Amino acid sequence: MNELKTMSEQAPDSPERRRFVGAAAAVAGLAVVPGVMLYEVADARPEEQPASSAVRWGMLVDATRCASGCDDCVSACSTENGWTPVAQSAHPRQAPQWIRKLQLEDPLTQAQINLPMLCQHCAEPPCVDVCPTGASFKRADGIVLVNRHTCIGCRYCMMACPYKARSLVHEPLNDTQKPDVPRGMGCVEACTFCVQKVDRGDGTTACAEACAAAGHNAILFGDLNDPESEISKRLRELPTKQVRADLKLNLGVRYHGI
Amino acid sequence: MKSLLALGAVVLTTAALAWAGADAQPKAGGAPKPVITKAAKGEHCVEDTAYMRRNHMKLLNVHRDRTVLQGVRTKKHSLKACIDCHASEATGSVASAKEDFCVSCHSYAAVKIDCFDCHSTKPQSAAATTLPHAHPASAAAHVEELAGVSQ
Amino acid sequence: MASITFREVEGSSLKYWLLFGALGLFVLFGALAWNHMHHYGHVVTGMDNQIVWGLPHVFAVFLIVAASGALNVASIASVFNKPMYKPLAPLSAILSLALLAGGLLVLVLDLGRSDRLIVAMTNFNLKSMFTWNVFLYSGFFALVGIYLWTMLDRSVKSWTKAAGTAAFLWRLTLTTGTGSLFGFLVARELYGTGLLAPMFIIMSFAYGLAIFLMVLAAAYAWTGRPLGDAVMLRLKTLLAVFVAAVLYFVAVHHLTNLYFTKAHAVEAFILRDGGAITSLFWIGQVLIGCVIPLVILLTALGRQRSWLMIACALVILGGIAQMYVTIIGAQAYPLDMFPGFKASSSYFDGEIHAYTPSTPELFLGLGGVAVALLMTAFAVKVLRLLPVSLDDATVAKLDQH
Secondary structure (H helix, E strand, O other), X not given: OHHHXXXXXXXXXXXXXXXXXXXXXXXXXXXXXXXXXXXXXXHOXXXXXXXXXXXXXXXXXXXXXXXXXXXXXXXXXXXXXXXXXXXXXXXXXXXXXXEEEEEEEOOOOOOEEEEEEEOXXXXXXXXXXXXOOOOEEEOOOOOEEEOOOOOOOOOHHHHHOOOOOOEEOOOOOOOOOEOOEOOOOOOEEOOOOOHHHXXXXXXXXXXXXXXXXXXXXXXXXXXXXXXXOHHHHHHHHOOOEOOOHHHOOOOOEEEEOX | XXXXXXXXXXXXXXXXXXXXXXXXXXXXXXXXOOOOOOOOOOOOOOOOHHHHHHHHHHHHHHHHHHHHHHOOOOOOOOHXXXXXXHOOOOOOXXXXXXXXXXXXXXXXXXXXXXXXXXXXXOOHHHHHHHOOOOOOOXXXXXXXXXXXXXX | OOOOOEEOOOOOOHHHHHHHHHHHHHHHHHHHHHHXXXXXXXXXXXXXXXXXXXXXXXXXXXXXXXHHHHOHHHHHHHOOOXXXXXXXXXXXXXXHHHHHHHHHHHHHHOOOOHHHHHHXXXXXOOOOHHHHHHHHHHHHHHHHHHHHHHHHOHHHHHHHHHHHHHHHHHHHHHHHHHHHHHHOOOOOOOOOOOOHHHHHHHHHHHHHHHHHHHHHHXXXXXXXOOEOHHHHHHHHHHHHHHHHHHHHHHHHHHHHHHHOHHHHHHHHHHHHHOOHHHHHHHHHHHHHXXXXXXXXXXXXXXXXXXXXXXXXXXXXXXXXXXHHHHHHHHXXXXXXXXXXXXXXXXXXXXXXXXXXXXXXXXHHHHHHHHHHHHHHHHHHHXXXXXXXXXXXXXXXXXXXX
């Protein structure tokens, strides 16, 4: 690790360096999730190239592996994206939550299911349909985002989202934002699939990394359009469902075990 | 009658303004000039200083749209790169104290800055040190942080 | 028509300035409330990430719906050629403009970034009902403005019918748009039905007429101008029809839901278990908003001016209750993402969401009402909108034409 650190510190900002870091990340990830990380690096694109519709980012959540009481994905998201964890908020009902652990119980059988709930990155997102200014938008690679420069805080998207995935920032943030993750009072926000990491070429999200690091491997992130990607292979083998599939929104997040 | 009144009002207003202006004139030299600190890092800006003073928002807006909508994250003309270079050595920020780079000029020109309602005023590394360490178990993130990736 | 003289109200009495001052005070309170919310953020309101639209939306949508309804009297006169209503048309038009302005102001000042109104005016997503509403509101101002002009300026009087018809068609579209703001939402159990569009139209008829009648009676009583029963009693009957139609639509909406098992839970929440929401539905919306006014309007009581005013006030209160149930009630019921499962989370999934409106929200809403009334009070002072007399003899002459 130390060796890696010195080498990359010497490297100037360049595509080579980006790739190098990506590879380093992959090597580091290899120890935890063999195979997964190494593959995703191939999805890295040069920084001057726009996101392409050849890629569709998606997520596979294996609810059978999601541990009850574990919220590592939630804290990793909060750390990566700079939102205050709800437990530390003075106003929990008004605090933003980009990802949350959902506990489900069948009242008849008492069977329990745990899963992380987040923006489902629909192919046909209702939030994008209803947004009056076009601030809610879907990027070419399928990531649904809010352009905070044009968001007026009308919250119509929050009314329209069937997954309660969005939050309004209710309080001033006082310069606590992460440089990579601008957020602001009066604007709506949600999970971005760690778009800053995706653009960097990490090929994964903070929640997926944290879940792997905790040894659960319940979250797999990758390119749904690439038939050879790890996520596509797993999706072929594993029966999965979309939440509220009846709405036919074609979700980017698929769940196994629900 | 009405037009006479209006004319009177215009004449009076003009006279009052001229008088006030004449009075204020000698003091005008006393308005504090903005403190423009040289960027901590780097030799020169990505564009000429004169050009930047006038057009930085045009460049930032174009780059902003490319970044937000298309995910193009080149450094040149990006707000993050501006902040990386121009953050004050004292505060580590471009807009947290009166003399910080952005605030200094903008308060002189009386132009409100909207950027920092949402954007961090600090460079990546500085911001990282003020917050608790990223997920400790995340090996990949750890490497990047050590490597100081600032993309 | 020649027998009708329109004249500005004097507007110099102490009573007028007291009214003006009182309304101005509420506008000021509204402005202070907005400033407070804008400065500290929505954290100072009762709204949260569960109840995202609160009391300001209740007021705003109510005013916008009532605005298009207030134009009704003018439409009856110009579009359907009822000369009896012609003297009332200018007030009807100005009231509808004022109510819309008040409602929009509340809507806009409740935005998370109300400073960015210019963004909303320059960036459009044509698939959004909100965007269409922006166009519909602007068009409404323009068309009703032109309509009012044709009524006030003799040189363009021949255009009154055309302008009135255009404004009438536009207001139907506008309220369809307002209803569709909710009707076009797939996520919430109580929305997502085309029924909301006609329901909002009929609601607008009732609320708008009730407000119109109160403003008309107040204006004539306070200026000492004669207002005969002939006009009022005709409009009274019309109001009864509209209120009955609202009740009919509410019944159909809930009966439809009650037929489908999947909507039983949400209906049980609104109709039986919802606490404040249930009370507001039965006592506010149904009893105060529909049943009692119907009793008053359809019995001999309604022939008395004071009872008629009470009925109008009840329709207005019931309308606000109905908006509250429609907007807050639908959000209070949790989204059913996993049918058949009981959900729980740190984000309050699976729970009924409580909502307590805060003082700033209330004053922001009341500020919108005050703006609408202040505009009307000012307009009748500077424009010739009100006939000098509407006594029965004057009105009877009109009807013979």
